[in-house]
Amino acid sequence: MRIVVISDKCVSCGVCVDSCPFSAIEMRDEKAFITEGCQFCRACMSVCPAGAIVEKAEEGDAKTVADLSAYSGVWVFAEQREGKISGVSYELLGAGRRLANDRGTYLAAVLLGGTVEHTDDLIKWGAEKVYLCSDPILEKFNDEPYSQAMISLIQQYKPEIVLAGATPIGRSFIPRVAASLRTGLTADCTSLEIDKESGNLLQVRPAFGGNIMATILCPNHRPQIATVRPRVMKRDEYDESRKGEIINVDLPSLTTRTKVLDTVKEVSECMLNLQEAEVIVAGGRGMADPKGFKMLEELAELLGGAVGASRAAVDEGWVSYSHQVGQTGKTVCPKIYIACGISGAVQHMVGMQSSDMIIAINKNPEAPIFSAATYYIVGDVNEIVPMMIKQLKEASQS
């Protein structure tokens, strides 16, 4: 398939050129021309006032579509670490429940591990079936045996949809599963719906650093596989009375060439690496003393984030250099950057200005940081931050 311009119809308005997110349309001889940068997103087709841009089938397009009707059921990969099932698994069961209902099919969880506690919980959170594979080789996470197990189960039971958490585990081994099964995988979906006409899974995900959203389809291959970040989907109700079936599966041929020698927990202040953090609460000279940073740590913890600092705060010795953001520190681009008592020197701004959202709190209404901020509050951080902590705590209890 290609996207082409019907020259006779093209009115040379150039609207499509501006609409293309990939800069793949040029004006040539006063007509629109689609270059090889085309990613087939069809954005131009919807904006063309003359209907001059169309899809054109090409030889080889008509793939022999596998018998998709052989596939049914919605599966959730239930992630465990040290025998404990992680929260994202239950969230995915919530999302999976809706999809299974819309498709008129069953919802199952797949649990791989050594010995896992509370397997029943998967049923109480909505799974009708749990495929359980207990094997010492699956106790710690290694990509190869996890993908081998998943591939083998999918080949045997043929689910139509598979969901996994977009965690360091899911994001690492699920691509191997998709590669091996010759099917599509869509990462970090923020919305999953069933298309009423085709029954396909509509997978919405952000691209270009969240600047645009794309709806992705996997129409001719099964299963349709998607990963979803933790805390994006809502859990269903926990119901003690739910009944389900636990199916023990034995997979004798799992192998691994990688080996986990040790697992190191980092619960201290450096638990969340600054550059990986989605939320950063950073403090500057306005924090006044090291106690101010204790307060920021508390706020960061409430938001599931990490603590950053300006050079001024590091030079004062209130916080260690590993927290420094800016030209001589780290460059970060979290989803949310909360700048507390940071005036916004250029050297600091270059390290954080690409954050999706910047919240600035400063008592100087002229502080340069405000020009980059999405939200700002003019006030003393030592009053505002405790207020935020208090209100966040109250809100999470209500």
Next chain:
Amino acid sequence: MRIIVFVKQVPDTAEVKINPETNTLVREGVPSIINPYDVHALEAALQIRDHKGGKVIVVTMGPPQAEDALREAVSMGADEVFLVSDRAFAGADTWATSYALYRAAEKIGFDIILCGKQAIDGDTAQVGPETAEFLNIPHISYIRKIEDVSESSIKVQRLMDDGYDIVESSLPLLMTVVKEINTPRLPSLKGKMAAKKAVINKLDLEALGGKEIEANVGLKGSPTQVRNIFAPKCQVQKRELSGTPEEQVAALVQDLRRIRCA
């Protein structure tokens, strides 16, 4: 030791802005850069070579202008560069991209493949692991430190949500790295001279298998399709909070909770 580094040329997403009137991306004047995570992968490869000897071979798939990314890699110290480029590869999703890179890697030969954990334009983190599966080699994602490398094995630290794992693997192996792993070197003057003269090896469809692989690359080989694209609903607008400090904080906390689902 032969070390392949996969890099991707990407638009600098920090510079990509939305035109609020048309809801489209403004890409004019947006510079192309090497995906930042891949620069750390290249640095990791150069460090292994500097200690153990061998060659660093940088491979990219993209349109002809992706050559610029390869020259930049040479300026940092890459020994050889390959451009995987063909009209037939256009429109590839991660499956079809990984397939082409697998064919390329097999042709070039390697002991280790390094790449960034993900590219900043697509953010999928899939091409590395998918390529490893096609190559039938192990892979380790999110590496924050390489502790030890020998001719036949490697020991690394893998970043996890709650800390890190120390993982050992046999070679050959594919690894994806996070930024924490190192601080990339700057191009040297000698490197910049070398970049100008660098030979760009080209791999097209024919070189990677021709007809035999045609159904597995480009748009035709891609299981996923982009149905449409649109601007995010809740575009973040600049917002001055009003009222008493308590009211301002309340409005902020409410929005924060909405965004974070806290």
